[in-house]
Amino acid sequence: MNLRLFNTLSGQLDEVLPADGAVLRMYACGPTVYDYGHIGNFRTFLQVDILRRALRLFGVPVRHVMNITDVDDKIIRNAAAAGVPIAEYTPKFEQAFLEDLDSLAVERPEILTRATQHISEMVHLVERLAGKNAAYRTEDGNWYFRLKAFPEYGKLSKKDLEGMTDGARVDVDEYERDSARDFALWKATNAGETGWETAIGRGRPGWHLECSAMAMEYLGESFDLHAGGEDLMFPHHENEIAQSESATGKMFARHWFHVRFLLVNGRKMSKSEGNFFTLRDLLLRSYKASAIRLALISVPYRHQLNFTFDGLVEATSAIDRLRTFASRLRAASLEDGSTAAGLATAACAQESFLAALANDLNTAEARAAIFELVRDGNIALDAGRLRSEDRDAMLRVLDVFDSVFAVIADNDAAPTKTAVEWARAHGKLNEVAPELLAASTLTDAEIDARVEERNLARRQRNFRRADEIRDELASLGIILEDGRDGVRWKRK
RNA sequence: GGCGCGGUACCCAAGUGGUAAGGGAGAGGUCUGCAAAACCUUUAUGCGCCGGUUCGAUCCCGGCCCGCGCCUCCA
Incomplete structure (x- = not known):
């Protein structure tokens, strides 16, 4: 069975297969490490996790690269406020992010890369673009991408460049640019500010540049799949395409995977709405990591998910039911042999599960297939109709399920412990x-x-x-x- | 203003042109000193509203109402 996924670029469901026939090369935009990760961030990373786990289940090896953005305006601002260089400011948030991924059972990408460690690759990319007249330097030392050099601009987000200036809030003070829409590749900085001395002048990278440079570094100039939150579609991914394809003349990523934003209590999550939660907030309120994971993955990635505390309670109960069934199966003393009905129940559940995932990662339907197994399995168990090989088959299906959902295996103690220790160390025991x-x-x-x-x-x-x-x-x-x-x- | 998504039982949420998966909660039952847990059963003649196409629409088309997202830093 092959996985079919919605491709933002083509606007339809496409089969996801490695172009080289061997390893699927994918790049996923990672976090900007200026603060602790919130549940919105994690919904995206979790759905990418589902994608890579599903690919593996379908027999497709993955080479997954994720960047850590460790230099940007917010980082520079926060580090300055804290009175430390950015190199001292970002590591603790990167560390916390990785801890949080572990808490949520998100598999680490094969390759994690940091923006600040790829400055030379970025500079090289700017030079390539300049060589093709697709980048230019302004008097103040900034480098911009020349949008006119890339007629296909807008093909991902289906935006019409001509119509875009209407109604869009564009910084009209940037009179130096050829066009107000030209985006910054490289921002010049003064001696006292965060920056690198390079062949294209002193400065720091614009945001979009790092992803193009690092994706090409680790995956080649053309690769299979690029993932990220829906907000990144425009302008971030559009700009990545423009600068990458202008530089190489090749298609950048073939498949674009975008995860929809979640709502919290029916509204977009924001600090001012009072509905902003980090993973740590929830763990300290005694919600289990597995429940948070299940709540965030149960709604398919292209649908808006309304995150609520009721939903977390529901996920907790649902997981209990799954775990109880698994341990009931293991503990049951059964006669040897198998039954046609028992094996059929297991096979049918697995088939439905795989078919649901193959259909654009329909996690809701995949989950339902497993709960049908739970019900039928319990009935057979109560009736004394189950034989040992039926049980083994059902346990194997649960393993298949958990190889993607990862909620039945109980690893909830560690994340909670980590969170409480973190709260203790940061004087936040009152939040526990x-x-x-x-x-x-x-x-x-x-x-x-x-x-x-x-x-x-x-x-x-x-x-x-x-x-x-x-x-x-x-x-x-x-x-x-x-x-x-x-x-x-x-x-x- | 431009682009897009959604409105399915008490809540969450799949889904199909031929009559509604699953989870949670509630109710009933089994079990129990009681409780909890667990298991079983049960809960939408109807899928926002109004038209249309069709033998037949929740699913297709048109209009309307409501909610939400993107277009700006944002996963």
């Missing part, structure tokens, strides 16, 4: 949910002791005392479940 703090004050041994105490009371049929202990632990975020095989407890 009380039960999270409370739960971390009791060791496992202490909890076990309390549970044992309660068991004793129960054996003596002193239920009043038993309930007291249960309530007490509940207030500390410890949940008890009395089962057939004893008492299980878990931290909320």
